Amino acid sequence: MKIEIDKNSGFCFGVVKAIEIAESELKVDKKLYCLGDIVHNGAEVKRLEKIGLITINHEEFKKLKNTKVLLRAHGEPPETYEIAKQNNIKLIDASCPIVLNLQKKIHKSYSEILEIEGQIIIYGKQGHAEVVGLLGHTNNKGIVVSEVDDLNKIDFSKPVSIFSQTTKSSSGYQKIIDELKIRMKKVQGKDEISFISHASTCRQVSTRDVHLVEFAKKHDIIIFVSGKKSSNGKLLYEVCKEQNNRSYFISNTEELKKIWFNETDSVGICGATSTPEWLMKKVGYEIQKFDF
Ligand code: SF4
Structure with missing residues (x-):
């Protein structure tokens, strides 16, 4: 069996940076709170929890005082920074610079569109951490649209300023804006x-589907490795599945099934922006151990 791990899969630079910051903090303190999963990948979260990372939700965050909390790459709404100030929480802000820039833009656009009684639209997943952060910068007045059917929420007679969640597909965004304009x-x-x-x-993501089309075509079987919570993972897996019917989605090595493979297969292993390289390597190693 020939196995190839996709060089373009794996963490985007925003996630790499957030993990590096967490690891360097943990070298000093041995314990660090992180607001939400640092990455949508259970295996990587577990690895970091073993060295002292404690994942908390927003309710738990509100109860903390006089401590340090890491903000992950997805970014946070202004409310999070206000709570931290009130509760004497030192924020270790690992928000991705691209997301921070987008938050600034959306905030400015919101102020401008208010003056002409228009609407801010975010093409993204309702409830996704990045979308929650972006909404916060519109005073929670932005309208989230995930698919064409959601356009019914829009008042077509009013001005529109539309943004996309960084990890959504460019083609999906194009479909929405084309229909909206019509x-x-x-x-x-x-x-x-x-x-x-x-x-x-985000370009770190938008070019991945193009590359994956070729990668999925050139192998007999594709093993796509991703956490089940990753929206980017679901999207990229669908890209593989469209090209290669023998594409399988797994989150850990225990989900691999020998029955999927033939001895002479060329196997492609790839993943989402939240999939650690070590996990894809581990999957490759386990596949090699299959005895035909
Ligand atoms: S996908 Fe892009 S914007 Fe989102 S965290 Fe990664 S690098 Fe940043």
């Missing part, structure tokens, strides 16, 4: 509409 023009009865599109998909 409906706005129809309702307003004119071609000139007040519509601003901010294609805020």
Whole structure:
């Protein structure tokens, strides 16, 4: 069996940076709270918890005082920073710089659109941590749209400024804005509409699907490794599945099944932006151990 691990899969730089910051803090203190899963990958979270990372949710965060808390790459709404100030919590801010920049842009755009009674739209997953953070920068007035059906939430007669969650697909975003423009023009009865599109998909992610198409085609079988909570993982797995019917989604090595493989298969192992390289290597190692 020939096995290849996709060089383009694995952590994006935002996640790498957040983990590096956590590891360096843990060398000093041996204990560090992290607000939410540092990455949507259970195996990596467990590895960091073994060296002292304690994952907390927002309710637990509100009860903490006089301590240190790490903010992960997804970013947080302004409310989190206010609570930290009130409770004397030192924030170790590992928010990805790209997300922080997007938060600033959305905040500015929100102030501008308010003046013309328009709407801010975020193409993303309702409840996703990054989307919660972005919404916070619109005073929670932004409208989240995940699919074309959600466009019914929009008032097509009003101006629109639209953004994308960084990990959503560029093609999905394009579909939404195309449909939105058609409906706005129809309702307003004119071609000139007040519509601003901010294609805020992250390049670290948006180019991965293109590459994965080729990767999935060139192998007999694809093992896609990702945490089940990763929206980027689900999306990229679908890309593989469309190209290669023998694509399997696993989160850990225990989910591998020997029955999937033939002795002469060329096996491609790939994953999401939240999949650690060590886990993909471990999967490759376990596959090699199968006895045919
Ligand atoms: S996907 Fe892009 S924006 Fe999101 S954390 Fe990674 S590098 Fe940052």
